[in-house]
Amino acid sequence: MTSPARFTILSLFPEFFSGPLTCAQMARATEAGLLEVRLVNPRDFSTLRHHHVDDRPYGGGPGMVMQAEPLAAALAKAEDDNTERGVPRGRRLVMAPSGRPLTQALARELARDVCSGLPLTLVCGRYEGIDERLIETEGLEPVSVGEAVINGGEAAALCVLEAVARLIPGFMGKEESGDDESFSAGLLEYPHYTRPEVYRGLPVPEVLRGGAHAAVAKWRRRASLARTLARRPELLAQAELDGDDVEFLRATHLGAGRPASLGRSLFICLLHHPVLDKAGKPCTVSLTNLDIHDMCRVSRTYELGGVFIATPLSDQRELGERLLGHWTEGAGGRVNPDRAEALRLARMVESLEEAILRVTEMAGVAPRVLATSARTHQRPPRGRKPRPLTFTSWPRVRGWLAEGPALLVLGTGHGLAPEVFQKAHAVLPPLRPFAAYNHLPVRAAAALLVDRLLGDTM
Ligand SMILES: C[S@@+](CC[C@H](N)C(=O)[O-])C[C@H]1O[C@@H](n2cnc3c(N)ncnc32)[C@H](O)[C@@H]1O
Structure with a gap:
């Protein structure tokens, strides 16, 4: 220059x-x-x-x-x-x-x-x-x-x-370079050590004293990954990783220091009543086999506490019990044990109130009830103006999960009826709030909501 x-x-x-x-x-x-x-x-x-x-x-x-x-x-x-x-x-x-x-x-x-x-x-x-x-x-x-x-x-x-x-060529001198520093590869930098070899009983890691180039590079990469996972996990989503990195992160995450899963505090209730029909009137919707399977698989993947399938219709509950029985203790469960593991999380219940009661029994304390909506306003009774919903924030709900149980309520049909919002402690923000088309299937919405609350950062 x-x-x-x-x-x-x-x-x-x-x-x-x-x-x-x-x-x-x-x-x-x-x-x-x-x-x-x-x-x-x-x-x-x-x-x-x-x-x-x-x-x-x-x-x-x-x-x-x-x-x-x-x-x-x-x-x-x-x-x-x-x-x-x-x-x-x-x-x-x-x-x-x-x-x-x-x-x-x-x-x-x-x-x-x-x-x-x-x-x-x-x-x-x-x-x-x-x-x-x-x-x-x-x-x-x-x-x-x-x-x-x-x-x-x-x-x-x-x-x-x-x-x-410090990025201007010549600024740092030959022996230093910005290539290895924090953020240069999207990760935090590995820790440094210098003499003495033992400080307050803590030795310098063995591998760094050996001087084998490849081993040092591998140790440093892993130290960077572990430090990023511990201190700034959100950076991992932007970093360029290979399969070895991901395996190492998984093992570290699953290792001794792993915090208890927040998922255990979260329960899902899929309501078939009271929900709205196309015209905005309260109605009861029939069970959908796929919803039950997919919500249970999502719940097992994210380690949720349980899934409640709520319908006031006794024949629908019986149908649901038969289906769950087939995929857990019956022939379905024997040929597909993974599916059985997921569907064992589900319980048929009569109403939202029963789901709340069941969570209270399981967790020892009543859950916070979290309503969900694709809309920004409650559909009003005819002749009235729509009322804006007040949404809670994702970080706040994550904080609640660390404190105690929460029941995420999803509606079939055209969404939850107004009385459900009245019973809820909070309403989650809509997914894709800025999109003009916002008609996700309920099982896809469940997966996305759960991932927003509990998803890994990469
Ligand atoms: C006291 S601050 C003004 C803060 C402003 N009222 C606000 O709430 O955003 C005075 C000036 O300090 C600088 N400043 C303060 N915090 C900063 C930050 N985090 N990053 C960059 N500049 C900052 C900005 O130039 C700002 O105009």
Whole structure:
């Protein structure tokens, strides 16, 4: 790289950067001509008395808001200076808790830009933030450094600057590289050890002392996988894994440290009454063989506590008992023991009330009743306006499952009747809430709902 990677930071407190930019690698990279950081203070561009740059928010509320004009003038001056030096315009980020998260992928993207000669501008907010019209009219890209609010954009800009700068060739020196670091392969980094060989009775892992290259690489890969599973399991969904990785993760997950399955707290009730018909009137729907099989298989896969098939019609309950008997203790169960294992979770019951009673007996405490709906509003009696449903959140329900039993109620026909919502403690949000077509079969909905609540993260 012939010219340095260029950064411009707009900040009301340029002195904030004097420490970080004048020590360690940042200072060395600047001296070596790898890096150039310009600091511009928007206060210098205020045309107001006392160089004010903020004012009260429209609409009221606490705090002050940074005005657009001084920031726009500071941006224009910084870019004019670059143009005079033959430097083209590059990306401009504004530090904001509501922005796109700073990730290693974004850092790499930005590093590619600065290494190809495009400058990077970082705008730091203060107070309550910046007048939104500056962000809109200048096309600034909001970037966040975490889901916590800090005093100002300076510390955030420094994070972006360091994350990008250390990817500039030559910045880290030959012996170091970003290739193995956390997030580089979508995983957290393995742990490090140095001398002494034994510290407070803890030895360095044997394999790392042996120095066999392939064995060390394998140990590190597994340590990365185990650490990611323990600390940030959601990252595994994005990581590129092979079959050995997945086997290792499964064994680790099933090993000693595995938390008790939340699934045991969850029960399903498939209601055939009271549900709505096409016209929105309460009705009773007949059993569907496939629903029973598939809901039981889902429940066994996710280790649920049980499945209740509720119908007030005694002949339908008898039919259900015969079917369950065939697939558990009868001929079906003998030829297909896997199916028997799943269908043993099912019980025929008369009503939702009976299902609640059965769960209470099994769990020793009454379950939270969770209604489900594909709709956003309750279907009203004729002549009345539809009433919006109030939904709980997925994380809240996961929290409830850790505390005690819950009964997930699914309706056949055209969904649960209004009286079921009245009995429920909470309503789960619809699946695919933004889709125009939302008519999932009840057994598919059950599988998706259960996976949202209990699914593995990869
Ligand atoms: C006190 S904060 C304003 C917070 C704002 N009222 C809100 O609730 O989103 C002042 C400035 O700090 C910066 N800032 C605070 N937290 C940040 C974060 N997590 N990521 C990036 N910038 C942040 C932004 O530039 C922001 O304009």
